[in-house]
Amino acid sequence: MNLQLLLTGISLGAVYSFIAIGMVLIYRAVGIVNFAQGDFLMLGGFVYYTLIQMALFSAWISLLITTLVVGVSGIVFQFVCYWPLRNAQDKAIVVSTLGASIFMREGAKLIWGATPRATKPLVAGTAKIGTAVLQWQYLIIIAIAIVVIAGIYIMLEKTQLGSIMQATAQNQYAASLMGIPVGTAIAVTFFLSMLVTGLSGALLSPVYFVTNTMGGSSGVKAFAAIVIGGFGSIPGAIIGGVFIGLVEVFGGAYISTTYKDTIVFLVLVVSLLIRPKGIFGEKTAEKS
Amino acid sequence: MKKNIPNLYVISTTNQATHTGGGFLTRQIKGLGRSSAITSALLMLVAMLAPLAVSHYFIRVLCLTIITYMCVLSLYVLFGMCGQSSFMQCGLWGVGAYITALLTTRLHVPPIIAMLGSMAGTGLFAFLIGLVLFRLKRYYYAFSTIGMMMVLNGLFLNWTAGTGGALGISDIPPFGIGPFQVRSGMANYYLILAFATGATVMVWMLYRSSLGRSFMAIRDNETAANCMGINSLITKDIAFALSGILCGAAGALFSFLSGYISSTSFILSTSQLYLVIIMLGGTSSPAGALVGSLIITLLPEWFRPLKDYMMLMYGMGIMGLMIVLPEGLIGGGKDLYDKFRSRRR
C-alpha cells in the first residue's frame, strides 16, 4: 500500500468530508440539499488568500478569521435563500441555492479575477513518513479534521446547543412548541456548516489552486460522498468523503490522471445502482 | 356549446343556460386557444422578420438563443411536464453535437442523415441511461444526473481519439440538402427557427395527448399515476428519451452553425443554467422556456457595458424571484392575472 497516496487521499478526503458534513447539517435541519455548498469552499480559499496577501496576521490567525467570516456569510445565505422560502416548495429553495451558487461564482470572478491563486502553507516544507514524502499541509489537514470532527461530535451530542440543533433538525414544529428558538437554531446550523466548509477551503488552498469555479466540482464530489456514505448521516459524510478522496488519488495514480474526476463520478453512479442507501443507510429529514 | 376540447371525446354537458361564472367574453378570453393562437402568430411574424432588422452579430446571438430554447424545452418536457429534474441536459446536447460532428467529419455522412443520427442517437442514449437512472428515488436520481453530466464532460474532454479531446472537432460542414447549403448566418437562423417551431408544435401536441397526460400524472403523484395504469418507470424513460431527441437536434444545429465544437461548451453549470431558465420563465408551459431563454441570452446583449455583471445579476435575480414569484414569470404572471381578474368581479 502506497503510504504517500494513502495519506494524500485521506487528506483530500477530509476536505470533501468537511463540505459533505456542511451539507448534511443543512439537510438534517431544513430538508433540502444546498447546491451552493461547494462555493463556500471557494469563498474560504479566496478570503484566506486575501488575508495572506494583506500580511497583517499570521497564517494561523488568518485561518481563524477566514473560518469566522465564512461562517457569518452562511448566516446571510440562510436569510436570503432559506428563511423567506421556508414554507415554499423544495424546488424553489433548491433553485435559489443554485442562484446563490451562480452569484458567488461570478462575484468571485469579479473580485479576484479568473486566474487561479495559491497561498502559503501553514507549515512549509515536506514531511517524511516511512517511504511517503508529502507536504506538511496534508498532514495538518488530517490533524485539524480529526479535531474538528471530534468537536462537532461533542457539540452535537454533549452540549445543550447541540441538543437544540438536533431537536430542530428532527421536527421543527415540535421543537418550536417546546420553546426552542427555531430560527436561531437554524441560523446556528448554517453558521456551523459554512464554518466547517470555509475552513476546509482555506486549508486546501496551499495545495490546490483556488479558482472561482472550484465550487462546482468539489460540491459534486461532496454529493457523491454523502450518497456513498449514506444520505443524511454525519459519519456517512466523513467516511464517504474519505472514500472519494482515496478514489480520486488512487484512481488518478493507477488508472489515469486525465480521467480521475470521471472515475470518481462513475463510482458515484455505480454506488447508486448497487446500494443507493449508502454505507450507513439514509436518514431523512422531517419538515414541520 | 360548452368549452370544447377538440380531441377524441367531446366533453359536453346538458345545462348550458344555467351555467354561472363570467360572461361570454370572459370565457372566450379565458379559453387559451384563441388568445394563444394570436400571440403565437404574432411571435412567429416577429421571429421571421427579425433577421432583416438586426446586425449579423445579433443574428448569431438569436441563433444561439433558439438553440438554448430547444434545450430548455427538453427540460420542460422532462421536468415541467414529467416532474423529473435533470442536470445532464447539456451533456445530451453535447452528445447530439458530437454525433453530428463525427458523422460529418469522419464518416462524411450527408448533413441531414447526421441530423437524424443525432436525434435518434441522443434519444436512444437517454433512453438506455434512463432505464438505469429512473430506478433511483428522487434526490438519488438527481445526483446521478449530476454524476452522468460530469462523466460526459470528462469523456468529451479526455477521450482524444473519439471526441478530439481538448482540441475538439473542427471543420464541421454546414447543413445542406443536395446542392443547397445553409452557410450564412441568416440561412442558419431560419433553419434553426424551423426546427424550433416544429419542436414546439410537437410538444404542444404532446401536452394534449394521453402520453403527455401520463407525464403530468407522474409529476403530480407517481403512486396515483401507477394506480391509473401508467407504468411510471417506462413513461419517465420515454420523457427522458424525448428530451434527448430535442437536445440531439439542438446539438446538431449547434455543430452546423459553429463548424467547431469542444468540451468547454458542455459543462455542468450550463445544465444548471437551463434549470434556472425554466424556473425563471415558469415550468407550466413552453412559453416559460421561451421567455426565460430570451431574457437570459438577450439581456447581456442589450446591456453591453454590464455584460460582465450579467451572470451575477442573474444569480441575484433568481434568488429574489424564488421569493417573489416561485412559479416563474409565466406561471406567476398568470396567477397574478387571475387574481387581478377575480378581484374585479
Add this chain to the structure above:
Amino acid sequence: MTSLEVDAVRQTKTVLKLDKVCKRFGGVIAAKDISFEMFAGEVLGLIGPNGAGKSTLINLITGVYRVDEGNILVEDTDITRLPAHTRALKGITRTFQHPHLLQRSNIATNIYLGTDLARKKKNHIQASQQQELLDRLLQVSGLNQDFSEGIGKLSYGEQKLLETVRAVLSRPKVLLLDEPAAGLNQKELEKVEALVQIALEMDAAVLFIEHRMDLVMSVCHRIAVLNFGNLIAEGTPIQIQDDPVVIEAYLGRKRDA
C-alpha cells in the same frame, strides 16, 4: 337517508379474491391471513377502528404494497406478483381519501385520464359508447363547470365527485373507495352513491371504507370488519350489527344504548 338499490345479495361472479394475505411493516402486523371474496354488482363495506389496516388493504389490492404471503386473484388471474400499473389495466381502480387529481391541470385533462385508462384495457368499448358513459356520469354528478378551468376552482366535494367520475369512467372491475363520504354534504353523498350505482350496473365489485355506520349499514350488501389487521367478521349488515365480536371491538355498546 338514501340507499342504493340493495338487491338481494346476488352472489354471481367472483371478481376479486384474497387468499390468506399477510403484510408486515417491521414488527407491526398490518394484515394477517385476510381472506374474502367480492362479487360482481355487490358493495362490500370495510370497517374497523383507525389503524386496523383498512387503507393498507386497499394498497395491497392495488399493488402499492407487496404482500408478504398469500394471493390475490382477479377473475381467476393471479395478480399477486403484478405491479400496480398492470393491476390497474386488469380493472382495479381506486379513489383516495383526499382526491388525487392533477392539481396543475384543468378539469378536462383529469377526466381524460379516466378514458386513457379505459382505452388501454382489453375490454374497451367504442368511442361513442364511452362518450355516452361520460355524459351520463357528468349528468349524475352535476359537474357542469367550464372544463378548461383549473382544478383549483372546484370545491372539495366537487373534486371528490370528479375523482369518482374518473374512476367509474375507466370501467373498473373492482372499484375501491377510500372514505368516499368524508367531507361531503348530503347532496354530494347522494351523487356519489348514484355514480357507484352506475359502476354496479357495469358489473363492478365495489369496496368501500367508511366510518359512518349509517351509510355502511344502508348501502352495503355485505360488510367485512377488520381489527388489528385481522378479519374478525364478515356478513350482511344485520349479521354484523348483532355479532358480539364486532360489537366489542368496534361498535362499543349495543346500538340502542
